[in-house]
């Protein structure tokens with residue numbers, strides 16, 4: 001939570017070109033999908049290199065509340081609740097995790113009683129309406145308690161969902177679609193989801209959902225644009241290794257460009273549905289050299305950072321990092337296609353514009369993004385609005401701007417367990 005008294009972390013200045021290897025923890029998006037599917041499966045699962053951060057602990061705790069066993073050791077072992085059914089008459093704390101608040105309502109509909117959903121104060125602003133409306137259209141009772149289309153609400157599980165077909169406007173978040181698809185194989189008739197809105201952000205994340213479902217033995221037809229059909233059937237427990245979080249790799253790789261050095265991330269997948277897989281291409285357009293040697297992705301700064309015109313609708317979660325890089329570029333940048341960032345952990349377009357401007361920079365919001373014009377910056381507080389990616393963006397700018405202090409850097413725990421440790425180790429190596 002952001003308060004006036006939140007501590008300030010003096011972001012370290014870079015003292016020279018980096019030459020560092022950074023082992024980035026597991027993907028939030030993959031970890032939380034594997035957890036949901038493991039909970040709905042008909043046999044146990046073992047999740048290796050799973051991310052242990054606030055968002056994945058919230059997911060694991062929520063599933064435990066529903067009667068699933070999640071043994072959180074080095075690897076996480078999940079004993080599904082499927083055979084004996086999911087438990088109702090419980091409350092789920094979503095924190096600020098989009099994956100928990102959007103993935104679990106459809107799961108809760110399978111529970112044997114009411115499941116109350118709540119979260120952080122910042123979470124109460126995030127859009128939930130399409131999820132609630134879709135479940136209601138499928139015959140699930142959902143009682144809203146505060147503002148319409150927002151947390152908190154109660155899903156009245158009846159132990160089964162008939163399923164069928166549902167239309168949904170997912171222009172505010174791809175997670176609305178993913179959340180329905182993840183549970184759909186457990187609906188009596190499966191589910192056809194049709195997206196009806198004007199834009200569809202984060203398509204790679206929906207493709208990720210389809211891929212993890214298929215890998216668990218679920219039949220998914222995604223051959224028609226913006227329509228996904230999940231057949232009813234069993235979900236298999238799995239033994240899987242989670243890829244590193246490529247979006248969380250972004251600030252570290254960008255640090256190579258800011259310092260004119262090299263940063264390498266091992267474990268980079270040859271193929272991935274993570275939107276962070278688009279990152280090397282974006283960084284090359286901004287002036288970096290990149291190479292994939294085996295599974296080690298290296299980014300080398302050439303000394304130059306160029307402004308760029310980028311449509312980020314497929315990869316909105318890396319927009320804050322690229323905005324921070326753009327602040328340090330040699331020409332203006334336009335980021336487009338990311339209107340949905342207004343419903344992320346905070347209104348990220350407003351937050352980035354405010355904080356860049358506070359340092360003396362120039363950043364204007366457009367209807368669907370930002371225009372950033374590089375200017376000399378001065379240090380000062382960088383506010384983070386409970387947003388982990390605002391914090392890591394501040395750290396990146398702080399490599400070059402003396403006196404920049406990141407408010408509430410602990411908010412990075414949402415998806416990285418020890419961001420400050422990894423960042424300072426990178427700078428020290």
Ligand SMILES: O=C(O)C1=C[C@@H](OP(=O)(O)O)[C@@H](O)[C@H](O)C1
Nearest residue numbers: 029173174175201202205316317
């Ligand atoms: O499904 C997922 O794991 C995610 C989907 C995206 O959400 P939006 O489509 O709301 O941007 C992304 O930004 C978020 O960080 C994770």
Ligand SMILES: C=C(OP(=O)(O)O)C(=O)O
Nearest residue numbers: 096097098099317344345
């Ligand atoms: C948008 C993000 O998170 P969430 O999963 O909470 O939507 C993010 O991590 O950038």
